[in-house]
Amino acid sequence: MIASSIQGYREFVRAQSLLNPCLQSLVDYLSPNPAAPRDRQPSVHSISVSRNGSLTTNLDLEGLKDLISRKRRVGCEEPLGIILVIEDICPATVELLGAGLSIDPLFFCDHINTSFPKSGSDPLPPSLVSFPSVIRNRDFVNIHSQRILDLGPIAKDATASYDVSVFGNYKRNARRLVPLKGRQVALMRSCCSILLKKFPEHPWLCVILIDPTPDGYNTRPNLLVSPGSPYLAQEQSSLARFEDFRDVLPFSSNLLPRHHQGSAISRRCFRETLLGYFESLPPSLDPQSPTALGLSYYPLRIIAAEWMQYTHLMSRYVKHYEFSLKDDLHLRLHREDIVDLQRWRRRSDQTLHKLMLTEQFIAHRCGAEPDQALWSDVLDDYRFLTSCIGRYRNSLELILPLATSMAQIADTRRSMLEASNVKHLTLIALVFVPLAYVASVFSMSDGYVPGGPKFWVYLSVAVPLMLVIVGLSFVSRARVIRLVVWLKGILE
Structure with missing residues (x-):
């Protein structure tokens, strides 16, 4: 029965792609491809939510099938709801969840396809072809962001490519930036997707999709490599440097609960950080009647912290180019710098679009939340990020014509x-x-x-x-x- 449903969901996505061409990327993802196998086992964690708190357990594929078919409860006897955190989802899991929970294919498609097409024949991601009014009224949310990757010191004998790829069950594109202080930095497109399903006689179910923890980064374009390749550099995640958004407990608190101790949450990757925060329920979340916005509190806060690191990176590049213009033009100002400034302008526009979609989702849903002050603060934080990125975008845009003029002056002097x-x-x-x-x-x-x-x-x-x-x-x-x-x- 499950196999036939899975096969039917694949055909359903194929038929729906005739009406929504953006789903063609999901059709290609679900189709078998021996050249790019997608059979890595995803990491699945189940968080059983009860009145007393939450309990996290690991699930394999069979356990996930049992959970979808509601044959047993995971974590405790009678949970109010279950949160599934799935890292690096594979096609088999997409078809299992889509058929078992009747999930809109756009939920998976917008999570898997975050790349901007290089040609007119490639399908656009749903976040680009859908109107904001349609996106904010869906029963799910795809939170897009940019993740900073530190690829380590610059290798003198390595040929650095602008295109950097992170491979798992699906590929995440990244872009190498101009080196800063002898370090190679890249930006990777990332996405966290949240879906809430409620059932009349069963616990509610929340599905959270997150990107894989990168084993390494391919610094050669269009080359599929495995972990351990000499062309891979290990990640140093920006999550380890972001500020905790929870209230600081006073020094007089001698016995701190485990979920309030800073050392209790590992920040090695997005998955461990998210699971650490979910050891306690999000504030203003009613376990008996949850909302998609309430369950998105921790992902929104973590992604906001990543965006804050992104604004600091933009500030450093503004300073980098301002000092580049003061130095010897023949030593610092190159054609690559002009091209990189043009890329920053386009990249900033895409970033503002992602933040705009997130802001509209929060503003549209926060009216139904019991704690209005809490979500007003979250919305203000995202608006602050938008203003910072817009300000640095304008600074980089003002540097571009000046840098172009300086390059022309340098060419004239050379002539x-x-x-x-x-x-x-x-x-x-x-x-x-x-x-x-x-x-x-x-x-x-x-x-x-x-x-x-x-x-x-x-x-x-x-x-x-x-x-x-x-x-x-x-x-x-x-x-x-x-x-x-x-x-x-x-x-x-």
């Missing part, structure tokens, strides 16, 4: 220097050409060679001829024309 060198070479040629010509006329036999009895004849002919040619080179063209006309008149 003037080359013209001066050509002039020097011309003067040298004006000296040696007459001497060489006269030497060829006399054939420089034994009598005319330097030190010979007739060498004075060579000098008496070559030196005046050289002086005449050099002198004529300093005469303007108009004077030469007048001289030719005067000589022609005399001859006539």
Whole structure:
């Protein structure tokens, strides 16, 4: 029964792609592809929510099937709801969840496809082809973000590529930036998707999809590599550097609950950070009647912290280019810098679009939340991020025409220097050409060679001829024309 439902869901997505062309990327993802296998086992964690708190357990594929078919409860006997945190989802899990929970294919498609197409025939992601009014009224949310990747120190013998790829069951594209302080930095497109399903006689179910924890980063374009390849660099996640958004407990609190201790939450990857926060229920979440926005509190806060790191990175690049213009143009200002500034302008527009969609989701749903003040603060934080990114975008955009002008000035200086060198070479040629010509006329036999009895004849002919040619080179063209006309008149 489950196998037939899975097969039917795949055909359903294929049929729906005729009405929604953006689903073609999901159709390609679900189709078998021996060249790019997607059979890695996803990491599935089940969080059973009860009145007393939550309990996290690991699930395998069979356990997930049992949970979807509601044959047993996971974590406790009678949970109010279950939160599924799935990292690096595979096609089999997509079909299992889609068929068992009747999930909109756009939920999976917008999570898997975050790449901007390189050609007109490639399908666009749903976040680009759907209107904001349609996106904010869906029963799920796809929170798009940019994740900072530290690829380590610059390798002198390595050929760095602009395209960097992270491979799991689906590929995440990243872009290498201009090195900062000897470190290689990249930006990876990321997504966290949240879906809430409620059932009349069963616990509610929340599905949270997160990106895989990268084993490494391919620094060569269009090359599928495995972990352990010499071309891979280990990740140093920006999650380890973000500030905790929870209230700081006073020093007088001697016995701290485990979920309030800073050391209780691992920040090695997004999955462990999210599971650590979900050890306690999100504030203002009613376990008996949850909302998609209430369950999105921790993901929204973590992603906001990542966006804060992104704004700091933009600030550092503004400073980088401002100091680049003050240094020697021949040492710091290159064509790649101009191209990178143009990319920052386009990248900032895409970033503002992602933040706008997240803001509209919060603003549209926060009216039904019991704690209005809490969500007003979250909304203000995202608006603050939007204003910061917009401000740094304007700064980078103002640097672009200045950098272009400086590059043109550098080219002009280089052209003037080359013209001066050509002039020097011309003067040298004006000296040696007459001497060489006269030497060829006399054939420089034994009598005319330097030190010979007739060498004075060579000098008496070559030196005046050289002086005449050099002198004529300093005469303007108009004077030469007048001289030719005067000589022609005399001859006539």
